[in-house]
Amino acid sequence: MALASQDGPAIETRGLTRVFQSRKGFLFRERTRTEALKGVDLTVERGAIFGLLGPNGAGKTTFTKILSTLLLPTDGTALVLGHDVTKETEWLRPRMGLVLGGERGLYNRISGRDNLRYFADLYGVPLAERERRIREVLERVDLLDAADRRVEEYSRGMKQKLHLARGILHRPEILFLDEPTIGLDPKSARETRKLIRSLVSDGVTIFLTTHYMFEAEELCPKLAILSKGRIVARDTVDNLRALIGGDRTIEVEDYGFEDRELAVLRGLPGVSKIVTEEFGPMLRLTLRIRTGETTVDGVRRSLPGHPELAVRERRTSLEDVYLDLVDEEVR
């Protein structure tokens, strides 16, 4: 077994590919082939939260399961903490936590505490520390009062907290969180994000998949966008804004615009890109502004034949970045 490098990246994948093959029918079997990951190269540094964004079916869960040793890749390599996820599972599994979340994955007929006891034993949490450790994580996720109630009586948010408690019970070095706040009410989601941040301050590397943009923007200094099995961008949020054409966005709405007017807008100083979007009878133009020269007034002046014109400026959001990049990939 190779020695773990403390300085190397937390995650390193090269050409990671995963193909799913399934069969339908009994007598006349129809084979379907789905390429969930198409040669993913990704490096994640230690000791921070790294976000993986992507639409449904992009391959986020597949990628997470490969990294957490629950799925084998069809091709390529994946190292976690410097160790091969396909060959060194014995070394890796005690050092990683996985939170897949959702309503499933727990023994509903027994208490939350008994669920944690069982997994503490499977993870080899020292017996002398087990009860103290369980109490500690239950306190941390604010479930101590409900610890001895059956899980089937828990709300969805409480189950999600229990998933998290199980994920950190054995003090992993790296924690994989697959959409940890999906389906949670705003208060529970906020508490979960607070907990995730606190784990990083303890030195845990967190790999988070989500399709909530504000969550990624709030939690992840760096992130990658996965679309149709490929990484389409990887950087800080600010650099991703620059990548799609600037950190300012001006939105213009009216019942229609002529091609001539679009050409005028494209010619304004600092406008790097215009995205058009129809909603009902209206048309929205979204202008990415690379430099500070073009203003709301400047745009209004450039469209004199529109008395009902609505123009507003806002900061380019991660959602803009995401939609631009994923949309380009889809095209």
Next chain:
Amino acid sequence: MSGAVADGYTGRRSTYASLRLAFLLFMADPQWLIPSMIAPVIFGLVSFELFRGYGHYYLTYAILGAGMMSMWGQTLYGSGWATGQDREFGTLEPTIQAPTPYLYVVLGRVLWNVVSGLLGGLIVYLVVVAAAGSPPALPDPLAFVVLFLFVMLTLAAVGVVFAAFYVYTRYAGFIQNVGEFAFYVGTGCMFPVVLLPFWTNPIALVFPPTWALDALRYASIPGYVGFSWGFWPDIAGAIGTTAAYLLLAGSVFHRVERHVLEEGNLDHY
């Protein structure tokens, strides 16, 4: 917080944890009362009526028939089914992802099923004795008890291999449901295998309980006519096939885990 890797699981601790979980789930789910407490009473009464009047040792036949009927389901069926439940609950993924080899988890469940199967056997014994008004004439009660336990262990060995099928495919329950009656009759749970057509005997001998049950009948029923080779070769056959099943299970689990990680079907149910 990070960097503090757990001091390592042990097989014994993981097996005990799994046994304890099986007990907690059993206690939490009233449906288990039917196979573990109520069915043995019914089996005992039916078997008593079925064998009544068939010679001096009919009570022993009745106890063995009904006892095996209630125990084999608990021990063999329960061991595999518990893994099927893991699929249904979505707990198979976190359990496989834990450092403990899944085989230990299965062993814990099998041990619990042995305990609950014995309870079923005891209920059958008490019901038959109560119905007859007297205990069975056993030449060597201690040998009967030891061999009874031995039969349970041979059933458990088959249960471990069955559990591997449940990890392998979500359709294992269907396969087991189709095969359970053939297995039940074919291994001599209800009546001796030698009463079946000869061509079934070689198939029956592939399963450890066939040998162990024949040995148990030899030890409990004077004049019993089972396999012509007699008691001790039965014991040797039972030990040999049980060891083969356990070795097979060790190897199969490793391969099965690899296979399901390739297929990516751990969360299918």
